[in-house]
Amino acid sequence: MTMDYDLLIIGGGAAGKEAALLAARASLKTLLVEKEKLGGTSYHRGYHVIRALQACAQSFRAIGFTEKDPAKSGVGYGYLARGWSDWSQIRLGVTDRLTKDLRQELGRAQIPVEKGSAKFIDNHTVQVSSAGGKSQKFTADNIIIATGSEPSYPGDGTIFPFLAERKGVKVFNSDQILENSVPPAHLVVLGGGHIGCELASIYRTIGSRVTLIEEKPTILLDWDPLVGQKVLESLTEQGVTVKTGSSFTPEMLPADCDMVLVATGRLGCTKNLDLSQIGVKWGHFIRTTRELRIRGSDFSNIYVIGDANGLLLFDSAAHAQARVAIQNILGNPSTVSLRLIPRSTNTDPPAAFVGPTEAEAKAAGESYEVITEELMSTSAGRENTIEPVQNLVKLLYHSGSRRVLSCLAIGPNSSEIVNQVCFWLCSNMPMESWLNVSAIHPSPSEDLVRALQGRFETQTSFSSEPAFTGALDEVRS
DSSP states (O other), X not given: OOOSEEEEEEOOSHHHHHHHHHHHHTTOOEXXXXXXXXXXXXXXXXXXXXXXXXXXXXXXXXXXXXXSSGGGGTOOHHHHHHHHHHHHHHHHHHHHHHHHHHHHHHHHTTOOEXXXXXXXXXXXXXXXXXXXXXXXXXXXXXXXXXXXEEESSOSSSOSOGGGGGSTTOEEEEHHHHTTOSSXXXXXXXXXXXHHHHHHHHHHHHTTOEEEEEESSSSSSTTSOHHHHHHHHHHHHHHTOEEEESOOOOGGGSOTTOOEEEEOOOEEESOTTSOGGGGTOOOSSSOOBOTTSBBSSGGGTTEEEOGXXXXXXXXXXXXXXXXXXXXXXXXXXXXOOOGGGOOEEEOSSSOEEEESOOHHHHHHTTOOEEEEEEEEEESOSSGGGGTSOEEEEEEEEEETTTOOEEXXXXXXTTHHHHHHHHHHHHHHTOOHHHHTTOOOOSSOHHHHHHHHHHHHXXXXXXXXXXXXXXXXHHHHHO
């Protein structure tokens, strides 16, 4: 049977658009299906939106509105409410620009985009139905599911029934709250993950009183404890009330609360694909092999990448997984390695990380040592020549070979520092080679090299033990 396409991709977010562009470069005849807006969560509700709002918040704080009570700075809540409208227009401008650029990039690559919802008919056939009622069937040799994720709380009032009894209290998930035109007077955030912490800081800056409640002992529990500590210090300094180790009960709702944000996790957007039609069983996410195929011999031509598989819910992971899937489709065996995928959070301060966590290294029985350094950098922006910014860096390295295992950075330059370490990890450079790197002055990369030189330049004897082999991937998976 002749197929319509070599590859059909369901979802035009971070994973799907990356896979489509890679496929086009490899001369695969590709169809991209998207039911909403190109760019997915990343462009419209996630990473880029939060970055835009944090930029507004940072600028707002930079001009002096930093007190816990904005009224003391001569800025009342009414002014801040109008400011939120301006911030919303800025973030919409960012998403519009990104979407336009992506549409043009797909056009240049000659990748057709079909607008509509996709459902499986069989392993090679997908039915796409548009909002206007039009329905078409498309066949493809290979299919990639890249439908992303959505908040675990659907936003339909089915959680915390006692909130329905409180008149004037709106309950939103993280998607819905961004569309609310007026910031709350007092926002309660349920969930101390990176989404809850990011939005708590943003709304506090715009003038809302904010209470963050996390039932676990600490916020940002999936990150190194240093990240949770630094973000907690920042939120507290900004005037956010943080309550950890606490379940949400009616008694914990402040009397003046007028809005609740439920940020308690995300689930894969897979329930409307009719996967049961082809015999796929799934839970919150679709489980895959290390080649990113759906598990089971019947699904060797169907791949799941990005948030839909739940492996690592970051754009960097989506891009890396897209490359793995396309390589396998092209007949070049490839597996996903979480160890080399960096991730970041737009909390205040921001943080970035690559490699196994210290807890994972310990669980794997790895022999490691830790370097923790405070770096003062003058390169986050020209204004930082006047006032340098602080970045905290934590490196784990193998005790024998002294090859680096992982890097955590916290601060304005965290992403640049971790990206630099990613290059070193991928090139498998030993530590002594790092010490000889020449970097632009001044720069965060130079600051990192100088810190390592100060630690190791007098130690010229390095072990010839083999490099870390990647066994920690098994711990994470």
